[in-house]
Amino acid sequence: KQEVTQIPAALSVPEGENLVLNCSFTDSAIYNLQWFRQDPGKGLTSLLLIQSSQREQTSGRLNASLDKSSGRSTLYIAASQPGDSATYLCALIKAAGNKLTFGGGTRVLVKP
Amino acid sequence: GAVVSQHPSRVICKSGTSVKIECRSLDFQATTMFWYRQFPKKSLMLMATSNEGSKATYEQGVEKDKFLINHASLTLSTLTVTSAHPEDSSFYICSALGVAGVPEQYFGPGTRLTVT
Numbered sequence: 085k086q087e088v089t090q091i092p093a094a095l096s097v098p099e100g101e102n103l104v105l106n107c108s109f110t111d112s113a114i115y116n117l118q119w120f121r122q123d124p125g126k127g128l129t130s131l132l133l134i135q136s137s138q139r140e141q142t143s144g145r146l147n148a149s150l151d152k153s154s155g156r157s158t159l160y161i162a163a164s165q166p167g168d169s170a171t172y173l174c175a176l177i178k179a180a181g182n183k184l185t186f187g188g189g190t191r192v193l194v195k196p
Numbered sequence: 197g198a199v200v201s202q203h204p205s206r207v208i209c210k211s212g213t214s215v216k217i218e219c220r221s222l223d224f225q226a227t228t229m230f231w232y233r234q235f236p237k238k239s240l241m242l243m244a245t246s247n248e249g250s251k252a253t254y255e256q257g258v259e260k261d262k263f264l265i266n267h268a269s270l271t272l273s274t275l276t277v278t279s280a281h282p283e284d285s286s287f288y289i290c291s292a293l294g295v296a297g298v299p300e301q302y303f304g305p306g307t308r309l310t311v312t
Contacts (some may be wrong), residue, residue: 118300127202127289127305128240173239177301183230184291184301186239 086111088176092185098195103161104189107174112152115180119148119159120173122189128173132159164194199223200292202304209280210312217275217307219290225270226292230301231263234287246273280311 087110097103107117116135120128132141134146134157140149145162161168171191175184199222209215219229227248232240244265245253252265262284265277273292277284287308291301 116300120303125287125306125308128303130300130303133300133301183242183245184240185242188239191237 086114086176086178086185088174088187090172090190092175092190094186094191094193095144095193096193097164101164101194103159103164103168103175103191103192103194105159107157107159107187109152109155109157109176111178112155113178114152115177115182117148117150117157118177119146119157120175120176122171122173124171131139131172137178138148152154164192166194166196169194174184198294198300198302200290200302200304202290202307203290203291204307206308206310207303208310208312212279214276214278215280215309217288217290217309218290219275219304220264221271221302222290224279224292224294225304226273226294227270228293229273230291230293231265231273231290232291233274234289236287241249242291243275246312277309280309282311283307285311 089108096147118133119131134141134150147160150157174190175186201220203218220244229246231243234240243258246265246267248267254260267273287306291303
């Protein structure tokens with residue numbers, strides 16, 4: 085059974101510092117990995133999707149890497165801003181059309 | 197593109213009543229939709245997978261007679277919480293699977309259910 089872990093569960097940084105969020109998984113046979121952002125009381129916003137054959141994806145200040153052999157993905161957010169404060173979730177799909185398995189999330193607070 | 201809506205966004209109901217939540221894919225067809233439940237400060241827990249025209253597949257521990265799912269068209273899935281109790285109070289989120297290109301799931305904004 086696939087297990088997805090995100091450590092730390094919460095993170096507080098001063099504005100301008102780079103954020104590094106970790107996601108680890110137990111089964112390397114994945115189809116793709118997705119990073120989401122969730123604001124309190126809101127739905128999910130997809131940030132980056134990395135297909136199994138890819139090693140990273142970038143969008144603006146965000147960069148996500150994927151290392152299947154070590155069962156890890158890392159989300160980097162450069163030059164953090166207070167607006168980056170949210171919960172970040174990683175999720176995996178084992179096969180096309182399958183369900184997403186979510187990690188527990190990391191709650192991020194960026195202090196002005 | 198790829199917008200998913202949910203209705204209502206929040207609902208308060210009394211114990212013993214039933215509540216229906218709709219999930220719609222607005223600009224694409226979705227043969228598969230997923231229903232998740234989220235408790236405060238917790239991650240999403242998959243409840244069931246809904247396929248158009250067939251019975252939903254429920255995850256272990258989810259009561260199918262309590263959480264009725266209907267996926268009657270390629271753009272609409274409904275979740276009905278029957279005989280709701282206070283412990284059913286939660287945030288319910290649906291997602292729809294795109295059929296073209298990369299099969300990415302697109303999430304709705306969620307429905308906050310409070311049972312009094």
